[in-house]
Amino acid sequence: MPHDQRHPFSYPVAARYAGMASSPLKDIFALAARENVISFAGGIPDPQLFDLGAVTETYDWVLTHHGVRALQYGVSEGETELREQAARRLCRSLPTDASQIQVTSGSQEGLFVIAQAMLEPGDVVLVESPTYLAAVQAFSVHGARIIGVDTDDDGVLPEALDEAIRTHHPKFVYLIPTFQNPTGRTMPMARRQAVAEVLLRTEVPLIEDDPYGELSFTGGTWAPIASLPGMSERTLLLNSMSKLMSPGLRIGWVRAEGTIRDTLSVAKAAISMQSSVIDQLTVARYLETQDLDAHVATVSAVYRERRDAMAAAIGRVLPDSAHVTHPDGGMFLWAALGDGYDAQAMLTDAVEAGVAYLPGWSFFADHADVSTMRLSFVTHSPAVIEDGISRLGEVIARHG
Amino acid sequence: MPHDQRHPFSYPVAARYAGMASSPLKDIFALAARENVISFAGGIPDPQLFDLGAVTETYDWVLTHHGVRALQYGVSEGETELREQAARRLCRSLPTDASQIQVTSGSQEGLFVIAQAMLEPGDVVLVESPTYLAAVQAFSVHGARIIGVDTDDDGVLPEALDEAIRTHHPKFVYLIPTFQNPTGRTMPMARRQAVAEVLLRTEVPLIEDDPYGELSFTGGTWAPIASLPGMSERTLLLNSMSKLMSPGLRIGWVRAEGTIRDTLSVAKAAISMQSSVIDQLTVARYLETQDLDAHVATVSAVYRERRDAMAAAIGRVLPDSAHVTHPDGGMFLWAALGDGYDAQAMLTDAVEAGVAYLPGWSFFADHADVSTMRLSFVTHSPAVIEDGISRLGEVIARHG
16 A cells, blocks of 8 residues: 555645634633633633532433433424423513424524525625624635624614615624624614614515523613514524523524524534434423523623623723723623724733733624724622733733 | 515525425335334334433433533533543544544534535535435535445445546545445455555545444444554544434544544534533543443344344345345345335335335435335334334235
C-alpha cells in the first residue's frame, strides 16, 4: 500500500466550514475562563438557581413509571406529553394546539431545523443589528446572506425593515423581540405592531426567537409578535427550557401552523431522528407537576438584583461618549463605548486586570460597532459584579 | 391590514424538502402498527431487554453527584468522561484518544454532522446497494448525488467500488461493514482488506457506520475497516449506544483523527450546540461501572434464538426464486423473492393477513430490486415469529 510514501491524508471540508476549525470566540471564552478573572462573557444561567431536587425526582419518576418508553425510540415531532405542555404554556398568549409543536434539542436545533427546511443558498435573511451570533451561524451555513437592519432602543426600526425587505427580498426575518441577546432590549407593543404591519404587507415570514421572555424583572409579560392579528400563521415561534429550567437537557420547541410543521419534522428526522425521549418526558412531567412560573420568579428576582448592581456600577465607569442599555429582563446588558474605543483590542488588558466581557463585533452581521461589548449580569453576586465593573472601569479609563 | 383578503399564507420550503411533508415509509409504519399485525418492519430493540434498573440508578447517581454540571451547558465536542469511555471501548480494536471523539445525538446526527462538514451540492457519495435509508437522506439533503455500488453476500464488491470511484470521483464512500442494515450481511476480513486497498489507492475517505457490530451471534468480533493499516486517518467511524443500551437517550459518537474533528465540532455547535449533558454523563457512568459486554451478550443470545426462528420459518415459505441472507448478528434479515414479485404491492395483502415488513425498494439509492423486503427478527418471540412468517408465506404463495 503506497500511502506511507505520500502526503498526510486530509479530509475535504465543505466551503461552509472552511477555516472554521477554531473560532475567535472560542479563544475569548478560553481567556475569560482564566483563574481570577471575573467573567461577564458567557450567557449561562446561574447553576446555583437550578431546581435540582425537583428535576432529580422527576427523572426518577419518569424512569419508574415510563422507563421502557423513556429508553425506546420516540417520534420526530416530539413526545405527546411535552407537546401538550408546550401548547398549554403558549396558550397564555397565543391559542396553540399540541399538533403545532415541533420539539427540538434546544433552540439552536430549532433554528437549524428551520434553516434546513426553508433556506436555499443565496437567500437573504434579515436580522436585528446586532443579533444572536449562533443564529447567524445556523443561517450562514445554509448559504444565506445575512443582512443587519438598523435598531434603536425599542428594537428593529420598522421603516428600515420595510426598506430592507423591498431591497433584498429576504426569505425570512429573524427577531428576538424580548430581552434580546445581545442588547437586553425589548420591543414595546407599538413597535411590535408596526413591525407586524410591515411583515403582513410584504408577506415575509417571521422567525421569532423567545428564550428570555419569561425572565421579566417588572412582573410584566410580553405577548409575542406571533400573537398579533394575522401573524400566527406566518411566524415560527421558538421557545427553550435552557434559560428557565436547564440548558443541559437541550429541550426547546418551535410553534408552527400548517404544513410547515410536517416539513420541520422531516428535517428534524434527517438531522437527529428525535430528541432524547427521557429528557422530553422529564421536562413534560416537570411542567405538569412543578410550578415553573414560581421558579422563574425566584430566578428573575435574583437576576434583577444583579442587573441593578451592574447598571449602577457601570454608570459610574463609562465615558460620556458611551450608551448602555437598561434591560427589563433576560441576561445581558450592552454597552457602546463610543468613537475611538475598540472592545476587542481592549480585551487583553481587561483580562490582565481580571475582568472579561464579549466584544460586540461578533453580534453584527455587517457594519460592526467595534466599541460595543456584551456583559452578562446573571453569573455573579452584586459584590463580585461591582468588583468586576470597577476593574473594567480602570481599563476603559486607560483606553480613553 | 390586508392579509384577510388574500390567499392563505404558505411558507417557502427549500428544494431539499419539497414534497417531503409526508413519506411513504411513514405510511408503511402506520400500516404496520395496526392491531393484530405482527410487524417485522421496525428496527427497534426489544424494550424488555433494556437494563432499566441500572440505567435508573445511574441517572440518580449522576444527578446526586454531578447534578449542577448535568443541568448546565456543556461543550460541543462532548463531555470528557464520555469521550474517555468511548475511546476505551474503541481501543479494543483501534488505538483511540479521547480527543478523537465527537459526541453526537445518536448516529443519525453523526451522519448529518459529517455531511454538513464535508458535502457540497453536486458531490457524489457511494453507498452499498442496498444501504441504510436515513443515511442516504442525511447526504441527499446536502445536495449529494447518491450512487449505489453492487454488492454480494460479502458486502460491497471491490472491483465495482474501484470502477465507481474512477467514474464518479465521490467525496466519500459510506459503508456498514458489520451486520448491515438492511441486509444483515457482514464483510469478511479479506473483503475488508480489498476494500481498504481500493480506498487507500484512490485516496477516498470512508464513512464507516458500526451501530450493530457488537450484536454478534457467533461470539466473534469484527475489526472495523478503520483499524486496517493506513485506514484510521481516512475513516470517520460511527458508533451508537442505541442498539446496545438505549435508543431513547440519543447518544453516539464519531471517531476522527486530525483537524476534521474540530470541523465536526464546529458543525455540531451550529446544529445543536451540544448533546444532552445529563444523558452524556449517564452513558459515561454506565460504561464505567456496568458490564455493557455482559448485557450485550444477553441481548445477543435472545436475538440469536429469534434469528434462528425466523431463518427456519422463512426457509419453509420462500419460493425457489428467492434469496435470503443469514445474518451472524444485528437485527435484520433480507429476502429477495425474485422476478415477478413486488414487495411494496404485496404489503396491503400482508397487513390484511396480519403481518408487516419493510419493502426493500426504499433502501436502494438507485436501481431498486422491488422483490426485496427487510425483516427485523428482534422484536418478537420465536413463536410469534413463526406465526408471522407463516402468514407471510400464505401471502407470498398467493402472489407467486
